[in-house]
Amino acid sequence: MNTTSVAVTAGMGGFLVLFGLMIVVWLLGRDMTRRLRRMRLxxxxxxEAVLRERAAARDRKPGAAQKVEHGVRPERDGQDEREQEGPDPVG
Incomplete structure (x- = not known):
């Protein structure tokens, strides 16, 4: 029988690699949080700028057609769309 026992561990090198990975992940998380905050702001x-532009356009020209700017559609109450569709086919 073989009675030799050898302890196989990661040692100091394994600890340093894991510690380094932990620091890298922490730094990436911090950077991502900072970028997300900046994007949200x-x-x-x-x-806010689009809403201010719309309000200013409404004050200047009441009843004039609003153009779509910055990928945001003008606000509607939906009644004109319902009137064009006709009666409700479902119920």
Whole structure:
């Protein structure tokens, strides 16, 4: 029988590699959080600017057709679309 016992561990090298990976993941998470906050703030500012432009356009020319800007469609109440469709086919 073989009675020799050998302890196989990762040792200091394994610890340093895992510690380095942990730091890299932490830094990536921090960077992602910072970028997401910046993107959210930029989107909020863009939406506010579009809403201000719409309000200014409504104040200047009441009843005039609004054009679609920045990929955001003008607000509607939906009644004109329902009137064009006719009666409800389902119920």
């Amino acid at each position: 930029a989107e909020e500012r863009r939406v």
